[in-house]
Amino acid sequence: MAILVIADHDNTAVRQATLSTMTAAREIGGDITVLIAGENCRAAADDAAKLEGVSKVLYCDSPLYGHHRAEPFAALISGIAAKDYSHVLAPADTLGKNTMPRVAALLDVAQVSDIAAVVSPDTFVRPIYAGNAMATVQTADTPKVITVRGTSFDKAPHGSGAATVEDLPAGEDPGLSKYVSSELSSSERPELTSARVVVSGGRGVGSMEDFHHIEGLADKLSGAVGASRAAVDAGYAPNDFQVGQTGKIVAPELYVAVGISGAIQHLAGMKDSKVIVAINKDEEAPIFQVADYGLVADLFKAVPELEAELAK
Amino acid sequence: MKVLVAVKRVVDYNVKIRVKADKTGVETANVKMSMNPFDEIAVEEAVRLKEAGTATEVIAVSMGPQQCQETIRTALAMGADRGILVKSDDELQPLAVAKLFKALVEKETPDLVLLGKQAIDDDSNQTGQMLAGLLGWPQATFLSKVAIGDGVATMTREIDGGLETIEVKMPCVGTVDLRLNTPRYASLPNIMKAKKKPIETIEVGSLGVDVAPRLKTLKVEEPPERQAGVMVPDVPTLVDKLRNEAKVI
Ligand SMILES: Cc1cc2nc3c(=O)[nH]c(=O)nc-3n(C[C@H](O)[C@H](O)[C@H](O)COP(=O)(O)OP(=O)(O)OC[C@H]3O[C@@H](n4cnc5c(N)ncnc54)[C@H](O)[C@@H]3O)c2cc1C
Ligand SMILES: Nc1ncnc2c1ncn2[C@@H]1O[C@H](COP(=O)(O)O)[C@@H](O)[C@H]1O
Numbered sequence: 365m366a367i368l369v370i371a372d373h374d375n376t377a378v379r380q381a382t383l384s385t386m387t388a389a390r391e392i393g394g395d396i397t398v399l400i401a402g403e404n405c406r407a408a409a410d411d412a413a414k415l416e417g418v419s420k421v422l423y424c425d426s427p428l429y430g431h432h433r434a435e436p437f438a439a440l441i442s443g444i445a446a447k448d449y450s451h452v453l454a455p456a457d458t459l460g461k462n463t464m465p466r467v468a469a470l471l472d473v474a475q476v477s478d479i480a481a482v483v484s485p486d487t488f489v490r491p492i493y494a495g496n497a498m499a500t501v502q503t504a505d506t507p508k509v510i511t512v513r514g515t516s517f518d519k520a521p522h523g524s525g526a527a528t529v530e531d532l533p534a535g536e537d538p539g540l541s542k543y544v545s546s547e548l549s550s551s552e553r554p555e556l557t558s559a560r561v562v563v564s565g566g567r568g569v570g571s572m573e574d575f576h577h578i579e580g581l582a583d584k585l586s587g588a589v590g591a592s593r594a595a596v597d598a599g600y601a602p603n604d605f606q607v608g609q610t611g612k613i614v615a616p617e618l619y620v621a622v623g624i625s626g627a628i629q630h631l632a633g634m635k636d637s638k639v640i641v642a643i644n645k646d647e648e649a650p651i652f653q654v655a656d657y658g659l660v661a662d663l664f665k666a667v668p669e670l671e672a673e674l675a676k
Numbered sequence: 677m678k679v680l681v682a683v684k685r686v687v688d689y690n691v692k693i694r695v696k697a698d699k700t701g702v703e704t705a706n707v708k709m710s711m712n713p714f715d716e717i718a719v720e721e722a723v724r725l726k727e728a729g730t731a732t733e734v735i736a737v738s739m740g741p742q743q744c745q746e747t748i749r750t751a752l753a754m755g756a757d758r759g760i761l762v763k764s765d766d767e768l769q770p771l772a773v774a775k776l777f778k779a780l781v782e783k784e785t786p787d788l789v790l791l792g793k794q795a796i797d798d799d800s801n802q803t804g805q806m807l808a809g810l811l812g813w814p815q816a817t818f819l820s821k822v823a824i825g826d827g828v829a830t831m832t833r834e835i836d837g838g839l840e841t842i843e844v845k846m847p848c849v850g851t852v853d854l855r856l857n858t859p860r861y862a863s864l865p866n867i868m869k870a871k872k873k874p875i876e877t878i879e880v881g882s883l884g885v886d887v888a889p890r891l892k893t894l895k896v897e898e899p900p901e902r903q904a905g906v907m908v909p910d911v912p913t914l915v916d917k918l919r920n921e922a923k924v925i
Contacts, residue, residue, distance in 0.1 A: 433842065434805065434815050458836040462817050465770070465802035469809030474771050474890035477800045487894065492799055496693035497702050500894040540814035540848075544830065544841040561924075585925060593854065603820065603834045603855055610714075610794055610854065612836075618924040629689070635902055639922045641914065647907075656905035656922065659914055669911040674925070 365394030365485060368445055368507075369418075370454035370463070373400060373408035378415070380558035381455030385512040386520035389453050390417050391482040397422060397449075398527075401440060403430030409529050416523035426534035431543040432459055438466035440535045446471060449507045451485070456511035456613075457557075464511050473505035480516040494609040494632035514557055515615035515636055549602045554588045556605065561587030561618045564607055564634070567594035568623020568644065568663055575600045577667045578622060584674045590614065590634075592624045608633035623663050626651025643667070677824070677846075679722040679731045680784060681756065682777065682791040682803070683738045684712040685747040689796055699895040711747045714792025716754075716859040717852045721822060722790055723755035724857065730824050731788075733757050737780060739773055741765055745875060752870035753862030759873065764880035764887065770798070772887035774806035779883040781811060786847065788829075793818050793851040804851035814844035818853040 367389045372379045378400075389396050396417055400409040401424040409423040422444065428436045445452045445467065452467065454460035456478040468475040480498070481489040487502045488510065556562065563585060565578035575595070582589045591601035593608060607614055609632035619637035624630060626642070626649055634640070635654055642655035645662050652658040659666060687693065687702070688710040694703040711719075725731035736751035738744035739762040748759035762776050781789060791804040808815035816822075816831035820839065823830040824846070832841045834853045862870070880887060908914045918925045 431840070431842075434808070434817070438809060458818070461801050462805065462815075465800075465805035466809035466815065468802070469771065469774060469806035472771075474769060475800070475802050475806075476891065477802060490799075491899070492896070493687070493693045493702060493797055494799070495899055497695050497896050498899050499896045502892045502894055503890060504892075505890050538812075540845050541816075542843040544843050546835070546838065546840040548837040548839075597855065602838060603853075604836060604838050609796070609799070618918070618922075628692075639918070639924045640905075641918070652907070653904045654902045657914055657917055658905065658907045659911070660907065661911075666911055670915065673911050673915045 365392065365450040366448055367392060367394045367396045367451040367453060368449045369396060369398045370441060370452065370460065371398050371400050371408070371412055372455050372457055372459040373402065373405060375402055375405045376407040377411040378408060380519060380555065381457045381514040383519035384514040384517040385453050385455045386415055386417065387517040388479065388482055388512045390520065392451055392485050394450065395419050399424070399441065399444065401429040401437065402432070403427050413527040413529050414522045414525060416521050416525060418525065418527040421527050421529045422532045423529050424532040424534060428534050428537055432463065433541050433543060434462050434466050435538045435540045436535060438463050438470060439538065441467045442470035443535065445507050451508045451510060453510045453512055456513050460511040464509055468509040471507065471509065473507065473509055474503055475509045475511070476501060476503055477511050478513045479510055480513050494628050495635070496628065513613060515613050549604055553582060554586070556588040556590055557612050557614055559588035559616055561585040562590050562614050562616045563587050563620040563622065564590035564592065564624060565595050565600065565622050566592040566624030567598065569595060569600055572600045577663065580671055581620065581667055584671050585618070592630050621651050622667060624651055625649050626654065677731045677788065678733045678735070678784065678786040679725060680781065680786040680789045681715070681718050681722045681734060681736050681751065683715040683719060683736050683747050683751050684792070684795050685709050685738060685740055685744045686712045686795055686797040689713055695896055695898050699897055701893070701896050709743070711750050712792050712795050714794060714852055717854070717856050718790040718792055719751045719754050719756060720857045720859040721852060725824065726755065735760060735784060735786070737762065737777070739764060739768055739776055748875050749870055750862065752873040753867045754860060755866070757873065759875035761875055761877045762880055762883070763877055767889055768887060769889050769891060770800045770802040771806055771890060772885070773803050774810055775885045776880065776883055776887065777807045778810045779885055788847060789849045791849070791851050793853050804849050808849035811849070814848045816842060816844050816848060817851045819850050820853055820855040822850065822856065
């Protein structure tokens, strides 16, 4: 078997989600090639070459791939994949979700989205219905196009290995789309999907101004900040903070849900956390059914108190 | 400008999902079904484009059993002009749905196809991207803003780190995210009016598309259950538990 891993990276190193994808690839078993495509991303290719279990890095550096626009990027991937690969894997993050179904369509194969476990090289477990059911699915297609749920696989380590880095020429620009601009939430805090601690705020926080309570607590715990959909919809927090079925999937050591009721769509994004703490003034809130430690309290009282206690 | 909108009939998002005892799937008999919530957002956007004079016709398309008519009616009541039901009693997976949409696009020649970013039953998040790939059209996924210009559209997308704006040539495929708009409720008069709007039924076999499932579901199981823990009386106890019992801080 020959596996192609599509790396998500920040030009200098591969992202955490790529490390989980590597682990899934190693569980499938076979010769692993990593594709690093982007603009000025040589350092990321060198980083990928050090990953445990990688035998080759394909490195394609061109302005065409700078923002990973789906049309040129999917064309590049499908061209490579069609030749020699049994599997093509990518993280189930924005990059993978946007690109891989297009790759699958170009190859006329099904995609297996967001796998949570590898049963065998052709059989995988994936959540459906917001994680309320787990489906075991088998695919006979070749190559098998798969996206990988980051929280379900350990992060593959960097080894001493030095895989060969092979230059790949850029493809053609189909000229269908153009990058215009982006507005990225910049933060000193750890990245949400890989943070050890996540503190999330919900509608109960009440306003954008009061969301600093959540941020303050996150900082005390050196954690990332998350939010429920209601909090994002109300403008208390940016869209990329949303945790849940249709937002980000997180599984930190510690998840603190503040003023969040615990709708299934929210639970879908955090119920695999190791320890869950819920602070809610309603003792009937469903979040308490999944919390390891529940505190019935007004958050405006409990959160400052918690910060003070942690400082002790 | 003609807009095609995808509307999938799914188990309502408020229904508590039960896995069937024989592990073949989830219980859908006697369960409330609704339009996929993302598709409501897609319909709303299409109708707003029509109200703004940008779109001339909005066609709602659903694929599946006869009952998908109801989902199409909902779209018509929201303001779509007509509906197409691609009727199939067999399971349709995203690649098959995308191929069927491609066949409809070739018939209807829309300038824009809007879909939800994700169906809340299979959670695949594939169909729109596949359709764009099959058509060789640009794609704009996870939309939070749509601005149609002259032969191009400026599209803002929700991405991992925030928002990204791209410009795509028309015709194009868009998949919508939660923040694009707030879908309207259909008013009673509009529900009545919708009853008179036409819905064309096309048998899946007549489109000449191979819709055989590619993925075989071997079994469907309950996820591992998480046990409720303890309630703590106050903040100091909470911190003590986190430090000395759970040892996570
Ligand atoms: C298609 C679809 C996709 C969705 N995807 C997601 C998703 O990805 N993520 C997500 O989170 N949701 C998602 N949702 C929304 C979900 O169904 C819920 O509506 C949402 O999670 C509710 O957010 P909340 O808990 O913050 O708000 P609410 O349900 O309104 O809960 C607020 C809570 O705050 C408590 N509270 C209020 N004031 C205080 C106070 N002073 N102190 C302490 N507690 C207080 C209240 O008791 C209440 O329990 C989705 C819904 C749909 C239809
Ligand atoms: N059977 C269907 N009928 C109509 N639209 C569909 C169907 N299946 C998928 N779609 C559209 O594709 C989107 C994404 O679905 P999925 O790729 O299954 O997550 C949905 O939000 C719908 O807009």
